[in-house]
Amino acid sequence: MPLPTAFIAAVEQLIPSDRRFSDALSTLAFGTDASFYRLIPQLVLRVESESEVVQLLRLAGVHKVAVTFRAAGTSLSGQAISDSVLIVLGDNWNGREVRQQGAQIRLQPGVIGANANALLAPLGRKIGPDPASINAAKIGGIVANNASGMCCGTAQNSYHTLAGxxxxxADGTVVDTEQPASVTAFRHSHAGLLEQLAELGRQTRANPALAARIRHKYRLKNTTGLSLNALVDYQDPLDILSHLMVGSEGTLGFISAVTYQTVPEHPHKATALLVFPDVASCCRAVTLLKQQPVSAVELLDRRSLRSVQNKPGMPDWVQSLSANACALLIESRAASASLLQEQIGAIKASIAAFALERQVDFSTDPAVYNLLWRIRKDTFPAVGAVRATGTTVIIEDVTFPLEVLAEGVNRLLQLFDKHGYAEAIIFGHALEGNLHFVFTQGFDDPAQVARYEAFMHDVTQLVAVEFGGALKAEHGTGRNMAPFVELEWGEDAYQLMWQIKRLLDPQGILNPDVILCDDPQIHLKNLKPLPAADDIVDKCIECGFCEPVCPSRGLTLSPRQRIVIWRDIQAKQRAGIDTTQLQAAYQYHGLDTCAATGLCAERCPVGINTGDLVRKLRGAQAHQSGTASWLARHFAGALKGTRLALLAADRARRLLGAPRLARWSTSLHEHGGLPLWTPAMPQAVQPLKWLPMPATGRPRVVYLPACVSRAMGPAFSDSEQTTLLDKTRQLLEKAGFEVVFPQGLDSLCCGQPFTSKGYAEQGDSKRDELLTALLQASRNGQDPIYCDTSPCTLRLVEGNADSRLRLYDPVKFIREQLLDKLDITPQLQPVAVHVTCSTQHLGEAQGLIDIARRCASTVVIPEGIHCCGFAGDKGFSRPELNAHALRTLKDAVQTCTEGLSTSRTCEIGLSHHSGIDYHSLVYLLDRVSQPKAG
Structure with missing residues (x-):
């Protein structure tokens, strides 16, 4: 049904045009969450304040328009999609307040769960919920779904750790349970509603059978339906209301802040992997471990172990396990090392009588326990990686009472065989009887949909009816279990849920068809297609884990959304549908504003680098191959041209003044597309004039200044006017090295400028030419090679097939070759650190931070800035990407006078948007170090 004209007109007065989306590209992009459903919203609104939410809900009520709230969109059951109005959180929902030395934390719904924990970590605390999506999921969704996780259990979920x-x-009323004035006003204005909630509570507690059923259901891990335990756990109707909101999936109201009672984050931990010969003995061990000091017990069936047995680093014996083997991954945590050892002893004694097929004993070695956890965490993506193109990965989570867990596992395995899901695996949080099962499913064929329907019928009967378990343990009811809520709960409880829904949302405008739905077929409708698009991205399961690290997220598209749109374009083209308009929009949103740095691959469960797709598509549009080849052959001339352009820009600054030049440049960029000049623009570097030095007998290092270092010096306003080339050479010599350069330096380039524009052939040619020159300069690999810019180092490392070359980025060389040769006196002034994308890919992120902490007493690492978005030259050509990526930087570094990085181009944008000068790490290290005596 189209949205009412009067509603749209009112919304246009309330929400600025840059936060309203109704175009085909945006609505399709936002119409995708991590579930296997898709609805296309008619209107997407990005809200930035509670008052906007209040007014939107009032408008929705007046015009009877359905609305759905979206946080991160990592939910798996279809609860974050809409075919009406989708309300998504903007930037201004990131407030947090730590209280009582970390015992409590108050959070707005836009805070990512992992960021809340990072804030609490120095205090030895964390929030209770620990979903697998915690690095992407936001607090609003975590609370609204009552998400839990591997260590959370039932005692530490949002419901049980809620403090406020x-x-x-739905009527736009705001109530804050922590503000007495707000509570008093609400008790007066909504006395009738509160009395009805209180009466529902009294009636429920007075019904022995219903109350007992509710208490039994919530002894299990259970998120099926509304949180009816609020009616038996609490008598104050405001407590009932606030706890009903937990797990309500946006069907009862909007959560604008939550206060948690935090839980301890013990620093000492040990992990073991025990493999039992069969499911029965494995599950019997779980019942004993339930009484022991364990923080997590994860069950992995033989199929799940088989799915990861060929992964790099997996123990060889995983492949030889018997067909019925079943494993437990056990972790114990403690406040002290001695207590941890006591706990390990108790745990091992409790299950000493069990025969084991294989085991990795408890280890406190991070290398060991990280590998063991990787076995567990890789199971889900392993299924996704081998699925047939066009199918989706479905992950369901159910709970069996612990005493029948073994039979539940075996019966699920039988259902997989019955319905032909040979690839399906089972793993889960065994202490709670919570099992996840993962299988692949196609929805493009009615027979496949019918197979899924029959399978779900059997699963729901098995879990809810035969075993009295929960159909949803932690993923939320959503759409896919809404038809089965009554089957699990019975008519009395189901009708009670409807009473609550109609009491709090009388017009049914909040997230309709989620949790409660009259349509028994809703779980089979609006199924998401996953058509083939490109081999690079066809394995994408659209989970959204990639989104927090993407610099263009919120400006144009995220990696997930780029894939969604490209899939749709390809499917439409195959169907003969005109995609001209969609492709035109995708050019800017999908290609032009993608930094293509590949950080998305670091977060992707199946390792997809959306930047690879973007580069491929740019390559298809790259029609100046002859020009690119000429530039590659005459690279020294191109570098000279860059220097001349910088000289001309600096002369213009001297003539016009920086403020006027900045204004003119902005105008010329906006109207003519010319590169944007800012006061952070580098000055030109004079060509290197370096005469060969006689051999000194000191250890040699081949210094490769990147082409940007050879062309771009400090900005005119920078307090540091020494070029990076000179500063690096100075530091290397201070540490006792003889510095040599490759021959023909100005003609050399790693090829990145060509590859990023879609000219892969020319880029690879330049890289290979450079690698040959480096091999010669290093005397066939005798000498280490230092590259002063991490993106260039990464490019060389990834393309180097010669094991003789020892390539170092600044961080690795300083860490391995310089620190032990220097005496360092840390400076008192705080410094900001930006870890570039390439530094992260090289595995040197922590190394950079550690070196900074050696050199400065206080180090600031701005939260949420994973990529600066400068992306080589996009900071000049698409400065809005750089500005968007760094929109929070200035506030984050206001206590600092200097910033550190390892990429000259990144430092241009960082300096411009922070208000402080960013330099290479070598500037700070040189300043605070002296050669070690002797």
Whole structure:
């Protein structure tokens, strides 16, 4: 049904045009969450304040328009999609307040769960919920779904650690349970609603059978339906209301802040992997471990172990396990090392009588326990990586009572065989009887949909009816279990849920068809297609884990959304549908504003680098191959041209003044597309004039200044006017090295400028030419090679097939070759650190931070800035990407006078948007170090 004209007109007065989206590209992009459903919203609104939510809900009520709230969109059951109005969180929902030395934390719904924990970590605390999506999921979704996780169990979920809630009801009323004035006003204005909630609670507690059923259901891990335990756990109707909101999936109101009672994050931990000969003995061990000091017990069936047995680093014996083997991954945590050892002893004694097929004993070695956890965490993506193109990965989570867990596992395995899901695997949080099962499913064929329907019928009967378990343990009811809520709960409880829904949302405008739905076929409708698009991205399961690290997320598209749109374009073209308009929009949103740095691959469960797709598509549009080849052959001339352009820009600055030049440049960029000049623009570097030095007998290092270092010096306003080339040479010599350069330096380039524009052939040619020159300069690999810019180093490392070359980025060389040759006196002034994308890919992120902490007493690492978005030259050609990526930087570094990085181009944008000068790490290290005596 189209949105009412009057509603749209009112919304246009409330929400600025840059936060309203109704075009085909945006609505399709936002119409995708991590579930296997898709609805295309008619209107997407990005809200930045509670008052906007209040007014939108009032408008929705007046015009009877359905609305759905979206946080991160990592939910798996279809609860974050809409075919009406989708309300998504903007930047201004990131507030947090640590209280009582970390015992409590108040969070707005836009805070990512992992960021809340990072804030609490120095205090030895964390929030209770620990979903697998915690690095992407936001607090709003974590609370609204009552998400839990591997260590959370039931005692530490949002429901049980809730200390306070601020919420907006469907009628636009705001109540904050932590503010006495707000509570008093609400008790007066909504006395009738509160009395009805209180009465529902009294009736429920007075019904012995219903109350007992509710208590039994919530002894299990359970997120099926609304949180009816609120009616038996609490008598104050405001407590009932706030706890009903937990797990309500946006169907009862909007959560605008939550206060958690935090839980300890013990520093000492040990992990073991025990393999039992069969499911039965494995599950019997779980019942004993339930009484022991364990923080997590993860079950992995033989199929799940088989799915990862060929992964690099997996123990060889995983392949030889018997057909019925079943494993437990056990972790114990403690406040002290001695207590941890006591706990390990108790755990091992409790299950000493069990025969084991294989085991990795408890280890406190991070290398060991990280590998063991990787076995567990790789199981889900392993299924996704081998699925047939066009199918989706479905992950369901159910709970069996612990006493029948073994039979539940075996019966699920039988259902997989019955319905032909040979690839399906089972793993889960065994202490709670919570099992995840993962299988692949196609929805493009009615027979496949019918197979899924029959399978789900059997699963729901098995879990809910035969075993009295929960159909949803932690993923939320959503759409795919909404038809089965009554089957699990019975008519009395189901009708009670409807009473609550109609009481709090009388017009049914909040997230309809989620949790409660009259349509028994809703789980079979609006199934998401995953058509083939490109081999690079066809394995994408659209989980959204990639999104937090993407610099263009919120400006144009995220990696998930780029894939969604490209899939749709390809499917439409195959169907003969005109995609001209969609492709035109995709050019800017999908290609032009992608930094293509590949950080998305670092977060992707199946390792997809969306930047590879973007580069491939740019390559298809790259029609100046002859020009690119000429530039590659005459690279020294191109570098000279760059220097001349910088000289001309600097002369213009001297003539016009920086403020006027900046204004003119902005105008010329906006109207003519010319590169943007800012006061952070580098000055030109004079060509290197370096005469060969006689051999000194000191250890040699081949210094490769990147082409940007050879062309771009400090900005005119920079307090540091020494070029990076000179500063690096100075530091290397201070540490006792003889510095040599490759011959024909100005003609050499790693090829990145060509590859990023889609000219892969020319880029690879330049890289190979450079690698040959480096091999010669290093005397066939005798000498280490230092590259002063991490993106260039990464490019060389990834393309180097010669094991003789020892290539170092600044961080690795300083860490391995310089620190032990220097005496360092840390400076008192705080420094900001930007870890470039390439530094992260090279595995040197922590190394950079550690070196900074050796050199400065205080180090600031701005939260949420994973990629600066400068992306080589996009900071000049698409400066809005750089500005968007660094929109929070200035506030984050206001206590600092200097910033550190390892990429000259990144430092241009960082300096411009922070208000402080960013330099290479070598500037700080040189300043605070002296040669070690002797």
């Amino acid at each position: 809630l601020r919420l907006v009801l």
